[in-house]
Amino acid sequence: MAHTSNTAELNQCSEDRIPIAGIELTLIKGGSGEPLMVLHEELGYPGWLRWQSELARERTLLIPMHPGFGHTPRLDWIGSIHDLASFYGRLLREQALAPIDVIGFSLGGWIAAEMAIQNPAQFRRMVLVAPVGIRPPQGEIFDLYNVTVNAYLRTSVRDPGDTPEFSRLFAHLEPLEQLEKWEEARIETARLAWKPYMYNPSLPHHLEGLKGLPAALVWGAEDAVVPLSAGREYNKAIPGSRLKVIARAGHRPEIESTDEFVKYLREFLA
Amino acid sequence: MMIMYFSERPYIGIPEDEVVRRRSFFGLSNTYFDANHGARLLNEYIDEKVYAEELGFDALALNEHHGTPFCMVSVMNVEASVLARVTKKAKIVLVGNPLPVVGNPLRLAEELAMIDMISGGRLVSGWIRGTGCETIFNSANPAYNREMLNEAHELIIKAWTQPGPFRFEGKHFHYRFVCPWVLPVQKPHPQIWIPGIFSPESVIFAARNRYPYIALSTGLESTIGMWNLYAQTAAEEGYQAGPECFGYQQKVFVAETEEKAEELGRMDMFGGNWMNYGRPEWMFPPGYNSKEVNRRMAQATTSLVRNVPIPEHFDVEEEIRKYHTQDYDRARKSEMLMVGTPATIIPRLRRLLRIIRPGVLGLCQNDGPIGRQARLTSMRLLAEEVIPALRETAKELGLSDSFEQRIGARALAPSGRPDPVACAEELNS
Numbered sequence: 001m002a003h004t005s006n007t008a009e010l011n012q013c014s015e016d017r018i019p020i021a022g023i024e025l026t027l028i029k030g031g032s033g034e035p036l037m038v039l040h041e042e043l044g045y046p047g048w049l050r051w052q053s054e055l056a057r058e059r060t061l062l063i064p065m066h067p068g069f070g071h072t073p074r075l076d077w078i079g080s081i082h083d084l085a086s087f088y089g090r091l092l093r094e095q096a097l098a099p100i101d102v103i104g105f106s107l108g109g110w111i112a113a114e115m116a117i118q119n120p121a122q123f124r125r126m127v128l129v130a131p132v133g134i135r136p137p138q139g140e141i142f143d144l145y146n147v148t149v150n151a152y153l154r155t156s157v158r159d160p161g162d163t164p165e166f167s168r169l170f171a172h173l174e175p176l177e178q179l180e181k182w183e184e185a186r187i188e189t190a191r192l193a194w195k196p197y198m199y200n201p202s203l204p205h206h207l208e209g210l211k212g213l214p215a216a217l218v219w220g221a222e223d224a225v226v227p228l229s230a231g232r233e234y235n236k237a238i239p240g241s242r243l244k245v246i247a248r249a250g251h252r253p254e255i256e257s258t259d260e261f262v263k264y265l266r267e268f269l270a
Numbered sequence: 271m272m273i274m275y276f277s278e279r280p281y282i283g284i285p286e287d288e289v290v291r292r293r294s295f296f297g298l299s300n301t302y303f304d305a306n307h308g309a310r311l312l313n314e315y316i317d318e319k320v321y322a323e324e325l326g327f328d329a330l331a332l333n334e335h336h337g338t339p340f341c342m343v344s345v346m347n348v349e350a351s352v353l354a355r356v357t358k359k360a361k362i363v364l365v366g367n368p369l370p371v372v373g374n375p376l377r378l379a380e381e382l383a384m385i386d387m388i389s390g391g392r393l394v395s396g397w398i399r400g401t402g403c404e405t406i407f408n409s410a411n412p413a414y415n416r417e418m419l420n421e422a423h424e425l426i427i428k429a430w431t432q433p434g435p436f437r438f439e440g441k442h443f444h445y446r447f448v449c450p451w452v453l454p455v456q457k458p459h460p461q462i463w464i465p466g467i468f469s470p471e472s473v474i475f476a477a478r479n480r481y482p483y484i485a486l487s488t489g490l491e492s493t494i495g496m497w498n499l500y501a502q503t504a505a506e507e508g509y510q511a512g513p514e515c516f517g518y519q520q521k522v523f524v525a526e527t528e529e530k531a532e533e534l535g536r537m538d539m540f541g542g543n544w545m546n547y548g549r550p551e552w553m554f555p556p557g558y559n560s561k562e563v564n565r566r567m568a569q570a571t572t573s574l575v576r577n578v579p580i581p582e583h584f585d586v587e588e589e590i591r592k593y594h595t596q597d598y599d600r601a602r603k604s605e606m607l608m609v610g611t612p613a614t615i616i617p618r619l620r621r622l623l624r625i626i627r628p629g630v631l632g633l634c635q636n637d638g639p640i641g642r643q644a645r646l647t648s649m650r651l652l653a654e655e656v657i658p659a660l661r662e663t664a665k666e667l668g669l670s671d672s673f674e675q676r677i678g679a680r681a682l683a684p685s686g687r688p689d690p691v692a693c694a695e696e697l698n699s
């Protein structure tokens with residue numbers, strides 16, 4: 001039941017509806033080759049950007065919109081990242097997608113980490129890009145609820161003026177619709193991660209048990225949303241994980257330093 | 271009709287330009303707070319409540335805010351406890367306890383029961399959602415704000431009326447042993463009033479539960495809209511709404527001369543008043559408002575609360591000048607702010623009573639950096655000259671409050687359609 005959607009950019013991706021848990025999950029799909037699950041951030045799916053076009057040459061990107069975000073309806077019983085991780089575990093089983101490579105961004109990185117500790121065998125390789133989920137030993141996770149969405153977006157990159165795709169973020173919807181989608185995304189994120197804000201105190205301890213799952217952490221050296229110190233904690237917690245720090249980048253290395261980001265991903269996922 | 275005295279009890283002595291630069295009273299650094307000065311003010315404000323009772327106000331209305339010099343009372347139950355003991359006959363009206371923010375509704379049930387006991391059954395328990403800033407300050411999840419309000423409401427009523435011990439398992443609140451050994455002396459429980467500004471959901475909630483709805487200085491047109499929604503909901507519930515269902519809080523500054531009153535009124539615009547209560551991102555966190563309310567707020571022109579993005583650059587001095595000139599004029603013109611001598615105030619308040627026909631009138635005053643003497647004078651003039659005139663009008667109009675007339679006792683017309691509860695034609699008079 002695939003159909004072309006208005007969000008499909010240059011016909012590189014399509015939008016599917018997958019029935020699960022009594023709702024229809026919206027799944028953005030693009031590219032060809034081995035599937036790669038992409039878990040989006042706290043503000044929702046930011047749109048099809050250059051890093052996706054690059055990776056889509058050799059991978060099929062599967063980007064579900066989390067329940068309560070974008071076009072996927074909310075599920076009232078999902079009240080934590082743990083719940084959401086279990087939900088996606090079910091999706092992988094029902095769609096016979098496991099084991100799969102996964103990449104998660106910010107909140108999506110936290111979801112991937114929780115999925116990994118619930119069932120490491122559902123992943124082949126895991127990439128976490130500046131994930132929340134662990135309380136940084138130095139600094140704090142920047143508070144989404146203390147600022148406007150636009151201020152949050154500006155904070156998420158080192159320099160908006162020096163980030164070519166900054167203006168393409170969340171540009172796939174009409175501005176008014178996007179405002180309402182952001183509001184919904186922030187409501188759902190509040191349900192998932194309000195207190196403690198954006199972390200799970202037991203996560204680092206669980207991660208220590210993740211032996212044998214190839215895991216990479218990608219962090220902008222100047223991340224003002226999730227301090228790099230959290231990246232070092234993740235790195236310390238996940239046995240055998242690698243930490244790739246990208247210079248002159250903030251919370252969105254995938255658009256702040258796309259070439260280096262894609263090159264690293266290709267190597268790691270090869 | 272019941273006449274209430276209300277004031278925000280501000281912390282006086284903060285730099286106005288600092289508030290305006292940040293466009294927010296909420297979150298101003300408490301390095302500006304001097305505890306000894308604050309203590310003196312807090313006691314003055316309590317004395318003023320006692321004075322209001324002596325002057326003949328029927329009720330003393332209390333509120334609370336957090337993390338702001340806008341209102342010094344952060345825990346109204348403490349103030350209410352003091353007043354419960356030192357006043358004699360005035361109702362103590364809480365407008366209101368922010369249920370979703372408090373976190374422990376069972377403890378609230380106990381605190382309120384004690385206030386009712388100590389006061390000899392004078393508590394009116396008002397329940398609100400708390401502004402977005404209160405939500406932020408207390409780390410209460412805005413996405414669950416209304417769910418928590420509803421659930422806390424259910425628990426408190428049960429704790430007050432059902433024999434304990436019993437168990438309460440909600441979505442947000444879980445108690446395995448509900449059995450408070452303090453219960454209100456008013457049976458089955460103190461009256462509950464629902465104060466509100468914009469949310470139609472609160473109006474419907476009030477009407478369904480037969481609680482009075484108290485509009486907090488909303489523009490008259492939108493107030494009539496709220497009244498009509500209440501009356502419609504009441505009709506669906508099988509009763510005719512009347513003045514006993516409604517309360518209205520009006521800002522009034524009275525002095526011996528127009529010039530002096532003007533001066534007080536301009537002080538009320540200190541720091542932009544409600545316009546700068548808190549930045550929009552704090553006032554309206556995600557989930558706090560329904561979509562419909564967000565859309566309505568974007569169109570509202572008469573409210574003092576606003577939900578528009580704050581410009582990145584602006585001239586602070588110019589902004590302050592604007593508050594004290596054009597915004598002040600706007601507030602006066604819309605009657606959000608009434609300023610004058612008793613002789614000029616009386617006809618305007620009478621007109622207000624004719625239009626919205628409330629059973630409860632809250633006179634809200636003494637906000638801004640107003641000195642003690644002027645505060646006391648304004649109260650005295652209201653009590654001696656204005657209130658007697660209002661009582662006459664209320665009598666003529668049959669404005670009974672919810673203690674004089676039980677909500678739900680008025681029969682609905684056979685057609686099932688509610689009779690008018692406000693007089694909108696007067697708006698243009």
